[in-house]
Amino acid sequence: MIVTSWNNGKLSDSGAGYGLKIDENDRDQYFKKEWDNVELQLINYPHIVEVNINKQSFWSGNCRELINKDIGIWLIENGLAPWKKGQPPKLTMEPISKNRFLVKPI
Incomplete structure (x- = not known):
């Protein structure tokens, strides 16, 4: 699947606010509501x-972000963040086992 880098609008060198x-x-195809985490x-x-x-925010409405500061650190370390306004990088996210996914730049 193709996913989009996300930020809450507060660019932080710590990686916080990225996802x-x-x-x-x-989400409906690859994720299960009975999982606590991925x-x-x-x-x-x-x-x-x-x-x-x-x-609830992940399963309803428009807030389908996976958020963790390590994602932000990884994006920053790989030159994928910060990005130009309106141009968040796209990434591939491939299921590799039950609730585990491999994420890499396109």
């Missing part, structure tokens, strides 16, 4: 990033 925006159809294997990042999806 990945998931398309509604992809694990992201960010390419060339030293550890697995665990992200909470056990929240």
Whole structure:
């Protein structure tokens, strides 16, 4: 699936406020409501990033972001953040096991 880099509008060198925006159809196809979290294997990042999806905002409305400061650190370290206004980078997010996904730049 293709996901979009996301930021809450507060650019932080700490990585806080960054995440990945998931398309509604992809969320419904690849994610399960019974999962408390998903694990992201960010390419060339030293550890697995665990992200909470056990929240109403992920499953309703327009807030389908996976948010974790490690995502922000990874985006910054790979030159993907910050980005020009209105041009967030697209990434691939591939399911590799139950609730684990491999994320890499396109």
